Amino acid sequence: MPPARPRVLYVTDLAYPARGRRYCDEDIFLTSRLRDDFDLALCHPRDAAALMTAFDAVVVRNSGPVLEYQDAYDDFRRRALAEGTRVYNPLTGKADMAGKQYLLDLTAAGHPVIPTVDSADDLHLLPEADRYVVKPKIGADSIGLRIVPADGVREPAGGDVLIQPCVDFAYEVSFYFVDDDFQYALYAPHTDRRWQLERYEPTDGDLEFARRFVEWNDLGHGIQRVDACRAPGGELLLVELEDLNPYLSLDALDETGRDAFVAAMKASLHRFLATEA
Template sequence: MPFTRPRVLYVTDLAYEARGRRYCDEDIFLTSRLREDFDLALCHPRDAAALLDAFDAVVVRNSGPVLGYRAAYDAFRERAAERGTRVYNQLTGRADMAGKQYLLDLTEAGYPVIPTVGRAEDLHRLPAADQYVVKPKLGADSTGLRFVPADRVRATVRADAGDVLVQPRVDFAHEISFYFVDHDFQYALYAPHPERRWRLEPYDATPEDLDFARRFVEWNGVDHGIQRVDACRAPGGELLLVELEDLNPYLSLDALDEAGRDSFVTALRAALRRLLEA
């Protein structure tokens, strides 16, 4: 009997443990809803490359930092490119999908981002601060992130020889995350208490807020995918980019009401159908 519905391979690591979040709950919910429209199977990211041929599209969701399975991830990307696999998110992202270099590029281009440098010789270009954030260029999920006093930051950067980024530690009011499906804004959440990053509440984004977030989505040029724009509210009231997550952003769907979750699922279904028809 021929297949009558699109076959989707959903890549996730249900055993991945994230601080303050339960990734597996989100994927259990999403796959339960997507099965209404698609024939769907789940697999671990290490198995994705070997399974591509049996599916019409691949959805990469809460698969954890690729640092833990770099060779398997590279093999997946190579195999998907060879056979022209439809991947969601599409694999052309210029932000976290490709590492943290984009923070340097956006700083250099004058975008509203937390000022970032990658060399000890450039530290003078950063605003003066008591502490600096030092993080790996290929880091994810706060892995390897350090707070370094001003009197030690130069030696720290030199010791890491170009493998890290440096930012001033910003005394921000709160963090806000903006969530997009393809280029369509879906919802915003914020952490009113900075010390509790993942205690999120709905946020009523202003037109100015959305203009800020859309600027980075447009810069990234990902036509098919979910993107999360993470920003902080600086002391002067302006928003600054913290991160542009374009690989497998956690969605914090548990912070939405039922109507909000339904709306997101509807948008994702439509996006996957657009990908399959492309």
């Protein structure tokens, strides 16, 4: 008999209405290819905790903002950690997986991030700006994000939000990694069309910038997206480090690029299952 193939529970919300993106198309494509190597079933994030014990690993992909199902996610996370369930990405992520506190920590440590504080008393630590971005500490997909004028920033500046200067950036660029290996980069050359992405050829300096955050997170296995903006001075600043369920924009790649990503993800999952076992 041939050896049993690993059983993978693939967590996705195929009906999530993402702005400018179709999560379902990406996951339909990925699962169609992963089935070559794994016995695979799809489920909604609300069902993951109840189903996961029947599988060798749980792959969390385009499952939408956790805020939409916070209780179910908390239960899934608690049970997975207690039972030693293999979850990909691993639940040890220090970035968006754990909220936005990391932006404060990275700012305090002097990393190249958009300067961030969480108190009106600390506004003096930020560069002066005409406008500020105010967003929830626990948030995703721009939910609750506001841009406020300088004379109104103190009003919403409670301890449950983050405050950043509104950076007049040239463009946003994202770097995609599987494990510690860089895969591709995409950017939005038009600032008013965030999800009209094109292939971006990073410089050595760009990759050094992105890798420092992947190394800081120290996941070991999994998929991460480093989102950055090109600041007026030409430097890159971190916008966010997505380590829970980053959308991959695979539709912006050609067939060769998509094939390469699938091969990298398959190899990563096989390594993950072998190592964690």
